[in-house]
Amino acid sequence: MSSYRPLHDGWSLTGRDGTAVPAGVPGCVHTDLLAAGLIPDPYLDDNEHRLAWIGRSEWTYRTTFTWSPDGHERTDLVCEGLDTVATLTLNGVRLGSTANQHRGYRFPVRHLLRDGDNELVVRFGSAYAYAEEQRAALGERPAAYDEPYAFVRKSACNFGWDWGPNVVTAGIWRPIGLESWSRARLAEVRPLARADGTVEVHVRVERTTEHTTGHTTGHPLTLTAEVAGVRAEQRLEGRTATLRLRVPEPDLWWPRGYGAQSLYDLSVRLSGEDGGDAWTGRIGFRDVELRPEAFRLAVNGVPVFVKGVNWIPDDCFPARVTRDRLAERLGQAVAAGVNLVRVWGGGTYESDDFYDLADELGLLVWQDFPFACAAYPEEEPFRSEVEAEARRHVARLARHPSLALWCGNNENLEGYADWGWRDRLEHRSWGAGFYHDLLPSIVAELDPTRPYWPGSPYSGAPHLPPNDPARGTTHIWDVWNREDYTRYAAYRPRFVAEFGFQGPPAYATLRRASSDEPLTPASSHQKAIDGEGKLLRGLGTHLPRPETFDDWHYLTQLNQARAVAYGIERFRSLMPYCMGTVVWQLNDCWPVTSWSAVDGDGRRKPLWYALRRAYADRLITVRDGEVALVNDTSEPWSGELDLVRHALTGEPLAKEVVSVRVAPRAVTRVALPPRLATPGDPATELLVARLDEARAVSCYANDTAVAYPQAVWEASVERVGSGYRVTVTAVTVLRELALFPDRLDPDAVVDDQLVTLLPGESAVFHVTTASDLDARALTAFPVLRCVNS
Template sequence: MTFRPLTTADGSAWILRATAGPVDESIAGSDVPATVPGEVQLDLLAAGLIDDPFDGANETTQAWIGYCDWQYSTTFDWVGDDSDRHDLVADGLDTAATITLNGVEVASTRNQHRSYRFDVGSLLVDGPNELVVEFRSPIEFAREQEAILGARPTVMHHPFNAIRKVASNFGWDWGIDVSSSGIWKSIGIESWSGVRIASVRPLTEIDGTAGTVAAAVDLEWAAGASATDLAVTVNGQTGTIHVKPGQTDAAVRVDAGTVELWWPRGYGEQPLYDVAVTAGDSAWGGRIGFRTVTLDTAPDEHGAPFSFFVNGQLIGIRGANWIPDDAFVTRITGERYRTRITDAVDANMNMLRVWGGGMYESDDFYDACDELGVLVWQDFLFACGAYAEEDPLYSEVEAEAREAITRLSAHPSLALWNGCNENIWGYLEWDWRRKLGDLTWGEGYYFDLFPALVAELDPATPYSPGSPFSFTRYAHPNDPRNGTMHIWDVWNSKDYTSYGEYQPRFASEFGFQGPPAWSTLTASVHDEPLDPYGTEMLVHQKADQGNLKLERGLGDHLPAPRSIEEWHWATQLNQARALRYGIEHFRSLWPLNTGSIIWQLNDDWPVISWAAVDYAGHRKPLWHALRHAYADRLLTIQPRDGVPVLVAHNDSAERWTATVSISRLALDGTAIAGHFVDIDVEPRGIMLLPLDACVLAVKDATAEFVEASADGVDSAFWYFVEDPELALVPTASALDVSVERFDGGAALTLRATSLVKDIVLQVDRLHPAASVDRGLVTLPAGATAVFTITGDLPESLPTVFPMLCSVNDLVTR
């Protein structure tokens, strides 16, 4: 069995041409060198025919690309061999494609989320061969399919729900509309004889320490093939059966002996075991982990929980939603996946939800999650729209789902299959029922097709029809008392303290916006002067009335910014505070609430958004807030019936015993009142403790605050007034700063002489590649913190705003 890649990296020369549509005059008739795998815009950019699509207002000036048909072509030399089959294998075509080989049409495809294989042995000739892949305009193709299927509601301007393509590629309320086309995964010719292993699902079972693999193997046979043995080896143990020609599926059971359990991070180790499958000359290899995952949604006295159990252990979920990490998905490398998932791990997360408007990610994503102990909640790719349940869409949906379930079922990190994002909610509450009439809208996928396929192909992984969902037909799908909940009224219309009004069993989507790092923003936005409502700034703000909501969201918490630098810092800070407020409140409800998944971890281009890590990889203040709020051991002061109480949440395997110092302090550090409490919190447990009356008996609310501190954890703070009313002093007057340079960076030691709130170093202003190890640090008078900066730094380091930021800069006038 041999594979002949037809990709640029393997020496194939591809040409791109525009063949129809409103082609720009500078490109019409041109043959453009193409990269495969790749995408149209990236080829045009590499050829110098367009500017960076992410820069300025280029999204608008380059919109014509998505309305055009495009052709990829290559010529390759071929020498025949003795193989019985020669298959053209295309792992990913985006999206409506017609393939011809030597002038003969091989096939037409219509699904970005599938791979394809075609027997082309009769079409290959010795010597030069020409392969052509023609792509329809994704926008026009979507419109054509909408006309065939019937128009259905969506949240975006293109009918993304009529075709099987990454929905956010058409734009989203955080995403650029690039409407791309291209051969986005590997393509080549595989030659083989006898039998071919088409797929393997190595499903695991565990009984105590004894592991078993039940491997389901799909086979394909060439004409004249002979019977052969099918062998599966794991952990040094092999199971073998005899298979006969024409047998398309087989099951091999292997007793793997004594194995170690795979756990999510924070709950144990992540041992992985190689699996090798052979049949004739065909071989397959993969990795597995032994674990069980169950989902508890059984009714209880409060409604219905949404609780993950791994190996019988209840898991407190601390996570984020994941979107494609680049609008041009072929640029997402294994290294980039690993870096971004490490961002999640370093922020103390243990779950990523692959959102339904994106894609089934590369194996690199799931491999990294397996290795790093990050659970994966995998949406089927249906988001914020009504979807037809008739052909030609239905058969495509079933085929892609079968392929995705089969491919991902081996990963121990996979913890949930989810039918859709917000579509059940949308049908009930977004006026879809009136608009749809008798049209189908996706219900049959979420309640019939997908659960049946999961039960058939990956029965050990739980399934949910949608998010949000209440797991009963008698409750609103977004009922906080049941199942999963999305909370968006806070961002859209309320103060972020309104998170405290909710007691969700599981908050699977909620978020608050903030701009990216300064260097990320200014590299793409060039308005003069820079302004929140500048032309290019608004191109990079996709949310409806987004900047107005950013300003409204400041509320009484922070004063109106006086400059673009203050606007940038204040809105970043407010984003961080909003999510920290919500998460700490939800965690204080444990175990009534068993998880939070914020919107969102990452960005797919430079944009003002809900992300914690911007497109350039800068960790925003929100990321530092998440690292604190998602810590294994959390101290937080929460209101209960209008009275603040201390909450100690211990999401670790060890008992937490500590003495907590609770003090009411003046801004200059003078201790006014205080007491000590001893805590003894069982593993995965929680304690709520009242604060002494002396601590709460504030005399001057503008000049006093409460700190709760203990060894080994971040302090919790309580303030009696909002920041604009606090008698803070300017940062420069409240901090003593010393700088120690070292090769490759510098250490800044900050010592407070008066309270300094939420210190952040915007080190990307020194160099776009610079980074800092901590942020969002509050220093009471007398406290010290060291910030370590790495990167190519200037000789002189500024230690004032806007490089060194705090709340004090915003409220002192």
């Protein structure tokens, strides 16, 4: 059997000045310099700009390790990830060079290892310098940002984005170690499982004889695969083999909300006269198909309404993203009702932990290949690099039942068609050959169990306008950039893969990230063009203009939540014509004002709570004189729909009860009776619709035109084991009541926000905290507040 030894200890980092500091591996230069106290935190204040020199410098990682012969024929240095432009030497002998963050590398080193001490050196050049050299050689390409990210195979958003800092990293960002083996090893195991219980296990074997004779012949080997008690065996003479197994009547894997997430352990063993190798992994039996005429995903033959979120790298320094952190973040997605996560194309392919967790949680994964918002050169060395990385990751991820879709790029097809790229390119390559030829051919060869889509937005054919809402996937960005969020109602899309609205991070996150005293709206990192202006313009006539920082923080967070919920409710009400919404975005990589529902410190913004309501399995939404009842469950939804027009004092002015039945996975619309559709006075009335536990509160006018009384409530605070129970009873109407305990304890979390109460109604908030909080402060402004407070 092979043996593996990680090489993660004893590393040092040296810059041009020759000063050496301890280095963490896996890690990167920024985190090493930060740990050594040589730089301030790049995420605080304006440190991002003062540390830009790091990405334009060269760095050297060095370690010494002991080694002694272990009886194996071969030893390889296995590098899971080098970021990005690197040259490796062992005991003074050059092993090779790399220029692709997305690839792994394997170097045979047995002939260079010494009995005793060995020195391994990894020298990183500047990714900036490399990209600029390639740009000069191949010619300028248009991009969304004036950065050379299209000319190096590296996370594009590392060069800065409209939500992310420019922190161009370098380092050994994924595990590195020595693997020793004899005769043969399992170089690749690629299981392709289907809902009928079949699994094809494609295996590629590497033999030591390949490197001594140039041929693949050698001692006969036996290849065995086993899953769910079913076993297959094959004699192997060459390098590749396929074992076919059939599990009778397997328990299927389903996305959350549609069934259980059944997973099976698959084991593959390679054995021969002088040893062998083994591989284990979990698979799930399921089919996924894309019905492109309407861009509708179906799993095991059942159409799935996608309640999705876009995922960006959770940290600019990815070695800090642990499995526990991923579990927390994806758990936040699940708790918000999400069933699909789109791994956006401006970042990286995620770690094995990410996809394992998605399998367990029932989260479908839409996987972009890492191309975003730029024209990409197709010349060498890029074509070969793209092919190598794509082959590696398609094979690596094939076993995961959660992986539902491969997508060629983010917004590059739209850029070519609609952003003036065509004229600026002057016939230079821009990536079309990747998206329409190379990548689909690799997916068809290595992973035919999954659909491929050339890009997003895309309408299904190269000659069609790519961002046509009536076809394929669409991205809606006139809202936020120019239009009021009510414009979502003018859209009738098939599938919305991006849409969103900005809001600031939690107070505690902003307080940590800025040393300003006092905090102001300008204290938050804001990377979007005219972001502050758009935040204020976006309030429109919906909410009052803020006069203080506390008002700005609450009202812009609330407006973000309302805007996104408005869009989701509109698109869900169109089911099954529209079969998906993917909100931009779930997470952040640092503390910033952005489109995220969870901020850069992992705190849930008010948008998260609105997302949970808008993505609930059963939803009531009131728009344009009708009530839409959305039932995204496998059971019918029946009962008495209560419709009540209230005065702001709570007095019922008109009431209707309508018997309704909503079929499974369907929408039913109920027209509001005239006496409920038309108020006596829009400024002093509101409508409440309720069916079972689902409730919607709708005003007849925007909040700025409603004659709200000054908010009055009664509150009680009770200490419980995990924190506090806060009960609020409305004396007057309370519009969008929210509790922000992180203002008192940065680690405090509340279970609900943005609750509208009529006089006499109560809400109970559970605050989780290990700290002793001031009960009076917990129920007073600005910790507890609403629109009319």
